[in-house]
Every structure is written in structure tokens, then in C-alpha cells.
Amino acid sequence: MPLRNRRTPPAVRLVKRTVEAYRQLEQGQMPAGPGAGALDALHLRKIDLADRILVVNPGGYIGESTSREIAYAHATGKPISFTDPSDQ
Template sequence: MTDRPEIVCICGSLRFAEEMLAANLDLTLAGAIVVAPGIFTRPEDGARRLTDEQKTALGALHLRKIDLADRVVVVNPGGYIGETTSREIAYARAAGKPVSFTDPG
């Protein structure tokens, strides 16, 4: 038995940055340690463009965050799940991590 807080990894499309930040706040206030994407801005919002190498490295880093987590929460308003998030869900499930969705529909 451990007294360490639950670790939750947030996954989802960066188009839902506000929703991911809200989920992060809710989970944190509930006492969880939250790991989430490290970058919430998108080039179409005027943010710096990432190189393909940087995108690949960030994707691999996010999988390591899933490795650290006790469970995964997918932020998917309207039921939307993109290609990258689908891969992360498959990775989490293959690792035996419970996966839940903010919009189970």
C-alpha cells in the first residue's frame, strides 16, 4: 500500500487545450498528480512551428508519461479522437492502463 497520489495522464487533441487545462485543474484539485501534453499552443494560433523531429520527440515523451501514469483520461469533446490520440489510447491499453473519456458517447 502506498500513500502516493494517483498519477493521471491526460491525452487528447491540442484543439481542446482549454478542456485539457480544465481537466488538469479538476484532477489536481481532486488530489491527483497530472501529466499532460507539454505544449498547448498550435501553429494556427500563431505559435512557433515545431520541426518534425521535435514533434516525434514530443510524441515519444508523451508515451513515457503514459508509462508513469496509473490511468489515462482522454479529453474528447463531441467524441472526437484523432490519429495521435488513437495511438496513445492503444499504447495505454496495451500497457494495461485504464482509459476513460470525458465524452464517452
């Protein structure tokens, strides 16, 4: 099943790549290829749709991807809250 078809709308291709990336994660693999970027794009789109952001950061830990998403949310003016104290 090809992930790219010129007749398939871009949103559908994004969903297919995202599903493939989640399958890779479930198998203990880090997403690679187009699916990895699809996850990042999906998360940023969710931030665009949100009124505010709640960062779930047990023990104050914030990973690299979450840091990028926090920076994006901050740049778009979204209010950001954390479940645990953080330096962000």
C-alpha cells in the same frame, strides 16, 4: 544554439526538442524534424508513468495522435476513461 551536443545527456536533448516543438505549435506550425518525435515520445513516457488515462474528447472526437496514445495505453494495460462517449 545547436539541439544536439554529444556531451548533453539524452534526456536533456529530448526536453530541448520538445520545447522547440511546442514553440512551433505556438506559432501555428506543425512540428517537424526531431521535435515532432520528441512530443510523441514524451506523451508515451507520460502514459508509462500514469496509473490510469483520462482522454478529454469533447463531443466524442478523438484525433489520430490520441488514437495512437490510447492504443499504447491499452497495450500497456492502463485503465482508460473518456470525458465523452467514444467508440474507442
